[in-house]
Amino acid sequence: MSGAMAIKLADFQANARAALKDPKLRDSFTGAMDFLIDRRASQFPDLEAFERLRKVGEAVRQQALSKLPELLEQLENKLTSLGVQVHWAETAADANRIFLDLARRHDASLMVKGKSMVSEEIELNHEMAAQGIECVETDMGEYILQLDGDRPSHIIMPAIHKTKQDVAEIFHEHIKGAPLTDDVNELIAIGRRALRDKFSAARIGVSGVNFMVAETGSLVLVENEGNGRLCTSVPDVHIAITGIEKVIEKLEHVAPLFALLTRSATGQAITTYLNVITGPRRAGEKDGPREMHLILLDNGRTQAYREERFRATLQCIRCGACMNHCPVYTRVGGLSYGTTYPGPIGAIISPHLQNLKETRHLPTASSLCGACGEVCPVGIPIPDMLMRLREAGRHSVAQSATPPQQALRGQGEVRQLAEALAWKAWRLLYSHPALYRLLVWFAARLNWLTPPWQGGWTQARAPLKPASKSLRDLLAERQRKQN
Amino acid sequence: MSPTPASTPASAARDGKRNVYFFATCVIDMFAPEAGFDAIDVLERSGVQVHFPVRQTCCGQPAYTTGFPEEAAKVAAAQLDLFPEPWPIVVPSGSCGGMLKHHWPKLFANDPVKLAKAEAISARTIEFTDYLLNVADLKLDSASRRPLRVALHTACSARREMGTLECGRELLSRLPGVELVEHAHESECCGFGGTFSVKHPEISAAMTSDKLDAIRATDCDAMVSADCGCLLSLNLMLKKRRDLMRGQHIASLIRERLDGGEAQ
Amino acid sequence: MSASAESLRARSAIFERLRAATRDPQNTPLDVSAALLPLLADPVGETRTERFIRHARSWRAEVIETTQADWPEALQALLRARAPRQLFAGPGSEIAATLAACVPPQQLRWFDREIAALKPELFAADAGITTTLGGLAASGSLLVMPTIAEPRTLSLVPPLHIALLHESQLQDSLLSAMWHYGWASAMPSNLLTITGPSKTADIQRMLVYGAHGPRELVILLVQDGVRS
Incomplete structure (x- = not known):
């Protein structure tokens, strides 16, 4: 990084x-x-139905991870037989080098890119720009951010932190001939026009992948805008990049994951497009990429995989519901x-x-x-x-x-030594009942010694002060009275 | 109430009484003793014999969630033998109850002897409102009928880990005169989060502040929760704001209403 | 090429790490269908066609119910109303002859070359028409399989997409379509579900149709007597 x-x-x-x-x-x-x-x-009005579907989604992902090396080999074989070139990258730098090689080989100075968090992860736009290659974001939200030199703040709604007035100014400043308007329909039309020229001109289209299907060698892309389809249908070369964990075993496994993804992400039952790409343009076809590449990125994923207790991290389908x-x-x-x-x-x-x-x-x-x-x-x-x-x-x-x-x-x-020692002290007091009782006894009687300033806590709250009688004291008093 | 686990199941059986252990939690012991006292009182009014093992300290959650499970395990290990009888272990906190129920067994994954004890404790651990509603037979009809609008804050662990959200709501609905008022973003965390409130005080304060604003916006007369961790954070911010309202443990409200009812 | 040597090195390093992990490969068959069932439950009394229409319209698709005999006329009426300068269509598609007969030649443009040679015209076109493989009743989606005759961009680049759908080709859901067509063993190069016109809510969550694909989707739903 x-x-x-x-x-x-x-x-x-x-x-x-x-x-x-x-x-x-x-x-x-x-x-x-x-x-x-x-x-x-x-x-998800019916929680039980959600639970049932979630169990299947979880099982699909867990099962795929349990066979990850085998499924990746199956996928690679299938893709290779379809004519897709599979590249492996251990690091962001590896992945960027592959992009650069491909761009140079095709003499491409312009790439159009669909929304891809993995491409953000490797900072593809910056890396390509440093080599004189323009990599244009085509998702409306990402395009707005790229023009403004900003970063996505949400994985599904990247420009959620921008208002329409912000976008109006960004478009007016960066897009030639764009009038200053905060009419959202008009703003989207401006973005559409500006990007159509890029789609038409680019030699290379870049995309991420939502799911890779091992049994068919298919790359599955989920979207609403149509830019993902344009990136993967119009340019001569399609380069897809994704993490090694995105593979699933069977085509039918797409169905529950797709249902979970769109509902969890934006609360839609389905997106405008489910785009299943299986290899490059075939003989006689008039569009679609002539050449197709898939870059499979590790970049730390094998670390999460290696230890069983962190492996579930890789089950993620990037819906953003957690955020x-x-x-x-x-x-x-x-x-x-x-x-x-x-x-x-x-x-x-x-x-x-x-x-x-x-x-x-x-x-x-x-x-x-x-x-x-x-x-x-x-x-x-x-x-x-x-x-x-x-x-x-x-x-x-x-x-x-x-x-x-x-x-x-x-x-x-x-x-930090201080933190580790504090917990050792805590353990000493709390694992010895006699010491703990002594602590509680003193805390109640010396509660007037409570410091008025207690770090961050007292910025917005009154100091934490022990009660003048602990529960033990109260219970002992009651016991005395009863006797 | 017996301060030690002295009474035997036999003597209890002779009395025809139910027996429970009470795991008070260190937060209640030191910072909110009245909540524990009231919870014991309410349990006793429902005819339960409450046993308070005096060697109890803390569930270990602060160390466990901060990344020091080995320290938490030592604290838990010191308490594994405090609950020898097969009685329920009532915890007046979803958060600490969740620690005993769901996390104590994880602490001893590599120690079969301790694991068996932790699992036995886990199986018998029950959150206070859950016990009161679903096991104890507490009559609330005689409680005060004075109208009271109450906002309920349910701790995240009570809601998600212990599944006792409905218990608190149901108990309030059974109290005559009490009207439960909903607040905006009710399912959202109050921002306490144990050491989170110390490591990220500004974020924690923003969450607590929003929670209080939402509760205050309901025009409620009282605020209750079944978790004293959340209440500490909420009450001490109210104090800092010079707001006179204080949240109380649901046990304290129930006790007050029962006392008020008797007086009427 | 140097990249491939590096790629191979990365590949073996990645596989080495994956294979070193403790794991227990699971092969439990998963009942995907049962879990999806609650989402697919039909409202009582609704036919597959009615369900398709209801959902498609909810996604802002226009659905025109017509028949095998009448759809050319319905198309003509549509073209009169929208008045696109050109309508792009696939030569050699099953509807090519009908289109040639019912659409004025100055309006009809064939997608008859590779896209590289057609980009300026295609990107300036204002309508495209395609057939469809079928539709999904549960979501109101079109099932589109681009072919040699009907390329991918025909349903994508022009702002108005007109799609011809036969009622008899409606499937319940994506999953039933996957099983019906047996794609798992023979996948076309591109396969799509299209649900309504393209859209975005990227600016202040305000929904706008016509992001990068069509602004309008008109479905000519041909009733061919197989209503389920």
Whole structure:
């Protein structure tokens, strides 16, 4: 990851503080998340039916992960036989090098790109721009952000933090001949016109993938706008990039995952397009890519895979429901996280994509309220994952039962002596009933010594002060009276 | 009430009484003793013999959720033998109850002897409102009929881990004169989250503040919860705001209403 | 090429890590259909066709009910009302001859070359017509399989997409269509479900039709006597 990103990350708390003080931002997130929560709820009126479907979605993903190497081989064989070139990338740099090679080979100076979080992960746009290749976002939300030099704040609704007035100014400033208007229909028409020229001119179309089907070698793309179809139908070359975990075994497994994805993400029963691409243009066909590539990215996923207790992280189908329902995300917004994936899923995947130390504030930025786990359509126990990451950050391989070959990057590097000692002291008091009783006895009698300033707690709350009589005291008093 | 697990099942059976252990939680012991006291009182009024093992301390959740499960395990291990009789273990908190019920067994995955004990405790752990509603036979008809509009905050662990959301609502609905008022974003967390409120105080405060605003917007007369962790955070912010309202444990409200009823 | 050597190295490193993991490959058959059933439950008394129409309209598709004999006339009426300058169509499709007979030649444009040679005209076109493989009653979706005769962009680039759908080809759901057509063993190069015109809500969550694909979708639903 770039240095700039690491600096942003370390500032999660500062970012969050700034976001909390921005009423406009908080209003737009609260409004948007309430809207998405209601929409999703309307799609799952029957909780039992949701549970049943979720169990199948979870089983599809778990089963696929249990056979991940076999399914990836099957997929690769199928794709190769269809004429798709499969590339493997361990890191973001590997993936960008593959893109660059392909662009040079096709003498392409322009790529059009459909929405892809993995391409955000490798910072494809910046990397290509540095080599003189323009990589244009074509999803309306992403296009707005790219023009403005901004980043997505939500994985499904990337420009949720922008108002129509913001978009009006961005289009007026960056698109030649665009009038200043905040009529949303007109703004979308402006974006459509500007991007049609790009679709027509680009040699290479780039896309992400929602699901890869091992048995058929199909890449499945889910979208509403049609830009994903344009990127994969008009240019001569289609390069798809995704994480190695996105493979599923059977075509019929698409049905439950698709039903869960659209309902969980935007509360729609279905999207405008389900686009199933199986190999490049065949003989006689007049459109579709002549050449097709799939880049399979690791970038830390094998770390999450290696340890069984983190593997469920990879079940994710990127619907964003966890962030929509997260009280922390709703208040600080997606940009505060400083990572490609914000919110609860970001907090559990980012430590694997980067490392525990860089992302140390993300697993703790949760009250463990459990809303994320409750709505996750594939049953990822997100709160458990957060706790395990908190533990891994605070325990080196030697301090935990982790086999050395399963060490996480940055394992134990979040440990602070003061914190570790505080918990040792706590344990000493609370595991010895006599000491604990002494503590409670003194706390009640010396409660007037309670400091008026207690760190962050007293910024917004009165000091935490022990009662002058503990429950034990009250019970003992009662006992005396009864006798 | 017996301060130690002294009474035997035999003597209890002779009395024809139900027996329960009461796991008070360290938050109640030290910061909200009246809640524990009232919960015991209410249980006793429903004819239950309550046993308070004096060697109890804390469920271990603070260390467990902060990433120090080994410290939590040692604290839990010291308490595995406090509940020898096969009685229910009533916990006046969904959060601490959830720790005993769902997480104590995980702490001892590699120790079969302790695991068996933790699993036995887990199987007998029941949250206070759940016990009161579904096991104890507490008559609330005689309680005060004075009209009272009550907002209920249900802790996330009570709602999602222990599944006791409806118990609190049902108990309130059975109290004569009490009207349950809904507040906006009712299912949302109050922002306490244990060490979360210390590690991310601004985010936590924003959540607590929004929760209070939503409750205040209902024009309720009282605010109750079955979790004293949430109540501490909410009440101390009310105090800082110089707002005179204080949330109370649902056990305290029930006791007050029963006392008020007797007085009428 | 150097990239492929690097790709191979990455491949073996990735597989080595995946294979080193402790795992228990599961092969339990999953009953996908049972779990989807509650979502697919039919309102009492509604036929598949009625259900398709209700859903398609809810997604802002216009549905014109017609017959095998009358659809050319319905198309003519539609073209008179919308007055597109050109209607793009697939030469060699099963409706090509009918189209040639009922659409004025100056209005009818054939997708008769590869897209590279056709881009300027196609991107300027204001209507396209395609056949469909079928439809999905549960969601009001069209099932579209682009072919040599009817390329992918025909249903995508022009702002008005007119689709001909035979009632007899309606399936209940995506899953029943997958099973009916047996795609798992023979997949076409491209397969689509199209549900309403393209749309976006990326600006302040305000729904706008006609994002990058068609602004309007008109379905000519041909009643061919097989109403279920």
